[in-house]
Structures are given as C-alpha cells and as structure tokens.
Amino acid sequence: MTAKRCLLAIWMGIAAFSLHAQDLLRFIYCSDLHYGIRREFRGSVVDADVVNREMLKAFRMLPSSRLPEDGGVEAGKLYGEADFVVCTGDIANRMQDGAWTAERSWKQFEEDWKAAVDVPVYLVPGNHDISNAIGHPKGLDREPDATSAAGIFNRAMHPVKERTARTFDYATDKVRYAFVRDSVRFAFAGMWIDGGVRHWLDSLMQAGGDMPTFLFTHDPVEAEAKHFMNPNGNHSINAKDRFEDLLNDTACVRSVEETPLCNWHELEMFFASHPQIKGYFHGDYNYNEFYTWHGTEGSISLPVFRVDSPMKGEISSEDESRLSFIVVCMDTEKHLLTARECLWNQDGKTGIRWGESVTVAY
16 A cells, blocks of 8 residues: 555544544433432441542543443443533532531532543532522521532533622522534523523524434422422412422422422423423432333423432432443434443442443434
C-alpha cells in the first residue's frame, strides 16, 4: 500500500470511528443521595458520604466494564466513558434525628463529586432539598436552610448573581433547563411536570418541532398528593393539612391520604398532546423499575425509568446487594435507548454486575 493510500485508510478509519461516536450517547442516572443521614452498610452504620463515594467508585469502573449480552444498544461491548451524569435531587436530608445541616451536606456532595466525576453533571432538586428551604409540616430541627436548593439552582441555571441560603426564593428560583445532543433534547425540571413546567416545555417543543425529548425530574408521574399545594384554608404548610407546597399545582383532593387522579390526568393529557416526549426519568420512590405509564385513562404509553437510592432504597436499604443506579446507551441513528440496572455492591465490595434492562424505540 502506498503512503497516500495508507493515510487515506487511516483517515477513513478515524472518520468511521467518529461517526460511530456521534451515533452513540451514554449517560449514568442516579438520584436521592440523602447526604446527612446514616445507614447500615457492609456491617457498620455509616454516614451517607461513605456510601455515596463507593457508588462513585463504581461510576469510575464503567469505562472498562463490558455490557451484558442482552440484545440492547452496545450489548457485549465495553461501556466506555459516559457523556454526562444525571442526579434528580434529594442531595440533603434533614428529616431524621442527627442529620447533618443542608450546608454541610451540600459541601460534602461538592467535594465528593468534584473528585470523582469529570463529565458534566445535571441536577434537579428533590423534595428534601426544597423542604429544607421552605419548611415542612412536621417541622425541622433547625430553621430552614436553603443551601442545597440554592446550590442546585446555581449549578443548573448559572444565574448572573448566584443565590445563597438567604437569597434563594422558591417562588421564583425554579430549575428548568434543557440541552440538545445529536438531535435529542434532554429536559430537566424539578420537582414534577406541573403547570409551570408544562408551559415551559410547551414553548420549548414548539420551537423545536418534533425533536425527541426525554424528561428528568424528581417525582414519579403519579406524584403524591402531599407534594401539591395545599387546597385548604390559606394554603399554608401546616401539621394539620400536611401538604408540602412543593409544586405549582394545587391538589385536587383535600387530604394527603387521597389519590390526586385529576392532577395526574392533566399530566396525561399534556403527554398525549406532546408525542415528542419519549421517556421520563425519576427518583423519589427509591427502587429500580422500568415501566410504561398509560395515564389515568389509558391514552398514552410512556416509558418510565425509576432509579434506586444509595441511602433510602425501598429494597436496597434492607438488601444492600440490590444497590443500583442506571446506565443508559442511546443509538441516535437507529433511535434506540437501552437502560440497564447496574448493581454495584456485591459481597461487601464495589464492582459491576448487571440486573434488569429494557430497550425502547423513540
């Protein structure tokens, strides 16, 4: 082969590799870190930073880990480097006895993640972050502390003037942002897709046509009644009504024990009128689950991805071998997304083992 042909072959190989890289997106999804509380882990009761750092260690093992032969995107291949990481809130938790302050929790989160993650990290707040800022029906052991809510807002929204624990105002400081990568839109909104978020998304998608869109928020599609605005009296946060006033929408029921079907139905109708929305990622109810939401009247079929918590998993808090996060591979040419459950704590050691997986077309 002549030198010219050799160079051409090398160039074509690089071009083919680059094309493949452009057709593949990879990200890691986790939620509900709950810095500030403790759990039993590997035979001892430890603080959240200990557990979260072990999870981050598993993140760093992924590039050299081979994906399972499950028929999904990149099955059987090395995962490689993630393009970004998403965490959907509950960074700080002050609701348990002895919990750290939100200020200390946010500082620990920043230290741990800066040391371990060198790709973009996209955040939204969770109910604990916001309740730390605005108060809670059960009361807080100290005055409200908006440090984690303000920190998430600053990192996500990049305001000209950063918010502090004192200046953060939940009425106006909403986390709503999006980016486009390889003709796919990733939209982030805490805490749920309420009326304010729906209005923002509607404007976003009108401008972007039929671009496929994936949503990341804290609450599941069927958000609990207690997270909505109090419909009673002066709509306040109080121990009697127990509504937490975390969402823009007022609850359509009078008690937190009731099911807010009409609130869920409004979300169903929004999804039905916006078929560009191809998937919904959430935390809050902490266990791994890949499911399809059909709404309250069965008018839609929306793929939903629920993720575990390293500290408050419904299953993994009792069985730490079930601790997991989600690893996603997207083929943006074939319009396929594969989400895989990554079980990272086996026999008292951090490693990679694969659990459930699902592939959806978008």
